[in-house]
Amino acid sequence: MTDSTNSQPKPESFEYLSKAQQQSEDVASQWDQDNQQWWNWYMTLAENEQGQNNLAVKPAPFRPQAPIEIDKSTLAQIQDALSVPYELSADAIDQFARNGYIKLKNVIDPEHLTLLRERINSILIDVLGAEPGLAFRSDEMMWLHDELVRHFVLSKRIAQIASELLGVQAVRLYHDNALSKEPGCGRTPWHYDYHHFPIDSRNVCTAWIPLQPIPREMGPLAFAAGIDTYKLVKDLPFNKFDSSYDKQLNQIFTDRHIPVDDSGFDLGEISFHHTLSFHTAGANKTNESRMALATTYFEDGARLVSNPTMISGEFHKFMPAIEPGDVINSAYNPVCHSCAD
Numbered sequence: 159m160t161d162s163t164n165s166q167p168k169p170e171s172f173e174y175l176s177k178a179q180q181q182s183e184d185v186a187s188q189w190d191q192d193n194q195q196w197w198n199w200y201m202t203l204a205e206n207e208q209g210q211n212n213l214a215v216k217p218a219p220f221r222p223q224a225p226i227e228i229d230k231s232t233l234a235q236i237q238d239a240l241s242v243p244y245e246l247s248a249d250a251i252d253q254f255a256r257n258g259y260i261k262l263k264n265v266i267d268p269e270h271l272t273l274l275r276e277r278i279n280s281i282l283i284d285v286l287g288a289e290p291g292l293a294f295r296s297d298e299m300m301w302l303h304d305e306l307v308r309h310f311v312l313s314k315r316i317a318q319i320a321s322e323l324l325g326v327q328a329v330r331l332y333h334d335n336a337l338s339k340e341p342g343c344g345r346t347p348w349h350y351d352y353h354h355f356p357i358d359s360r361n362v363c364t365a366w367i368p369l370q371p372i373p374r375e376m377g378p379l380a381f382a383a384g385i386d387t388y389k390l391v392k393d394l395p396f397n398k399f400d401s402s403y404d405k406q407l408n409q410i411f412t413d414r415h416i417p418v419d420d421s422g423f424d425l426g427e428i429s430f431h432h433t434l435s436f437h438t439a440g441a442n443k444t445n446e447s448r449m450a451l452a453t454t455y456f457e458d459g460a461r462l463v464s465n466p467t468m469i470s471g472e473f474h475k476f477m478p479a480i481e482p483g484d485v486i487n488s489a490y491n492p493v494c495h496s497c498a499d
């Protein structure tokens with residue numbers, strides 16, 4: 159794309175930024191479009207082999223299927239399985255504290271995840287349509303209207319792990335997030351969630367739940383080891399227009415020999431990453447959508463920051479009526495695990 163006034167090529171990000179956001183380099187103002195457009199923009203900030211967001215692989219149209227019916231007894235079984243406490247070892251807690259992330263195998267029944275994948279795929283088709291075109295499909299707050307999704311998002315088992323890893327008494331839900339990286343979609347840029355979530359606390363973590371096995375070539379979530387790694391790059395200026403921030407982060411991690419875990423995931427395996435953990439995800443070089451459900455939890459009592467920025471996307475959706483400085487305790491932020499229970 160070129161600008162008719164000065165014939166300078168416009169960055170790909172301009173396709174997704176509003177006119178107001180295009181006019182200033184600063185990120186202080188709030189995001190002014192929806193969260194799907196946020197992801198469209200955000201994916202343009204990744205450096206890719208071909209220098210572009212979308213690779214040559216083209217996805218086939220999504221085939222809308224009749225919504226799968228799940229009977230009451232299966233739903234009850236799923237809810238029960240997702241309420242069973244998980245035995246987290248001291249070693250896992252220690253690894254999370256040191257590395258900022260942990261991958262845990264056999265947390266969720268693969269059959270339950272297969273049902274969830276079908277359900278989330280049909281939700282995405284309902285919300286975004288069946289035609290390919292989006293490199294990265296997303297949706298949030300699905301738990302409010304879908305019972306199957308709700309059992310996963312409010313799962314005591316998952317929230318208990320989050321609470322123990324963070325070492326806090328109780329956690330609340332920030333949001334759920336369907337993350338479908340389509341065939342041919344490029345990398346997710348390096349980032350840490352502390353920069354993204356408008357939550358005034360470091361006691362925040364995300365469970366990233368693959369909905370099919372994810373080999374390396376499908377773009378698994380990948381982590382830079384070290385809870386303190388962010389200190390190497392915390393003063394690096396973020397660039398909202400192009401991939402320069404991602405590129406510099408990559409260079410610094412390479413120069414400093416920071417180990418990166420980009421191993422694949424089995425079905426049933428899930429990861430938890432701390433809000434200070436730097437992470438990325440590879441391109442999806444397969445012909446299948448790389449689907450994951452991410453659920454984020456924060457320490458009960460945390461407040462909304464005083465100045466949320468565009469990097470937080472359409473966050474009001476996740477905490478209606480909460481104002482800067484308020485404790486985040488809306489009806490959309492239920493306590494999902496409490497040691498007092």
Ligand SMILES: O=C(O)CCC(=O)C(=O)O
Pocket residue numbers: 337339346351364366379437438439450452
């Ligand atoms: O799924 C992805 O590619 C990115 C997800 C992510 O960054 C997250 O859940 O924190």
